[in-house]
Amino acid sequence: MEPVDLTVTALHGSVDDPALNSMNFLNEVAQHYPDAVSLAAGRPYEEFFDSARLPEHLDRFRRHLADDLGLDPAQVDRTLLQYGRTKGIVHHLIARNLAVDERITVDPEAIVVTVGCQEAMFLVLRALRADPSDVLFAVAPTYVGLTGAARLVDLPVRPVAGGPDGVDLADLRAGVRRARAEGLRPRACYVMPDFANPSGVSMDTARRRRLLDLAAEEDLLLIEDNPYGLFPAAGTDRRPTLKALDTARRVVYLGSFAKSVLPGARVGYVVADQRVGGSDGTVGPLADQLAKIKSMVTVNTSPISQAVIGGALLAHDCSLVAANVRERAAYARNLGHLVDGLARRFPAGGPVRWTVPAGGFFVVLTVPFPVDDAVLHRSAREYGVLWTPMAHFYDAGTPVNALRLSVSAVTPAQIDRGLDRLAALVADTAAAPV
């Protein structure tokens, strides 16, 4: 029999889309040059990883099920080992965490525990994309996982200028009105108010309030993604999340335990407390509708993974601020080290500029030449340093004169080595642009 061959053009358009190719490309470059210093990866610091603690976490959660929730041994085993509740089994602990660390008050029934924040994005966009006229707004540059998830559900993403304040409100309002005039239906705007990936920019509290007002005036949902909010720079205070300021259920809040507990568990969540009226007259949280979609994507999030996260939360009375004392110090130290290192290597007032974020993992470096994937390859091959071309975070994909540096997975010594190599690359490329 003839083997079956398919062409990519006969598959869903997303599989050949730059947004989906981008993640693969960046991973492949990193794997190709394992000896290069990586200022590319947004992965958490590995020095504090300790797999020997997993049984502790599991056991603490088991005791919680028995002692606090009153489950008998058979129920405990069923909860951990059987197929489980679609919305998850650590929702009550997540609600407590949000109350303790973020002063967000939320009914645990409005939470869906997901396979990473990535699944949460997919569920929300799948639910919102009801009609071909639907359109999503996203602050640019945009996290590529969001753009990719939107592609999977055929939801167009329109960029909103981010600028130095995190979101250009006039641009968002104009974009929404323009879309409506074109007969489109703006569903939501995706924002990352705290230490955004990739820009590193944060919104001040007044801007957050104005964004909420604008969302109310223009009848728009806000999708707030907050994986980095726990990690302010040294001497910087954390700000209230949009969700904490939201009194009208305008904000769908996405959370991830990848940076605050461990990425290998693949656990995240969405808070979706918007009321949805059903065709049968019942009213419930949007979370219930998202759970229906989830039941057809991943059925439920691994209860074993959830138990690990649940145990880690319980170890610190559900405070991730308390659980991440060492990590918070390491990220703040690294961010300071990178910014100081840039200042030592590039003269003030020169053509090379950089952002000084109030926290998070990322700094954007502006250089006097276009940065494309070929420059990245050359940097890895000839200079031994990896970073991320900013073009990957813009839909057009055309090279921009900027690159993203990440401080999360390196030591100060590696930052020094990486910056020396980067400075050589920048000097050589600026002198003889390709």
Ligand SMILES: Cc1ncc(COP(=O)(O)O)c(C=O)c1O
């Ligand atoms: C902005 C943003 N959102 C979401 C995620 C994905 O989180 P998770 O690993 O929980 O799927 C990341 C991961 O890097 C991220 O940077």
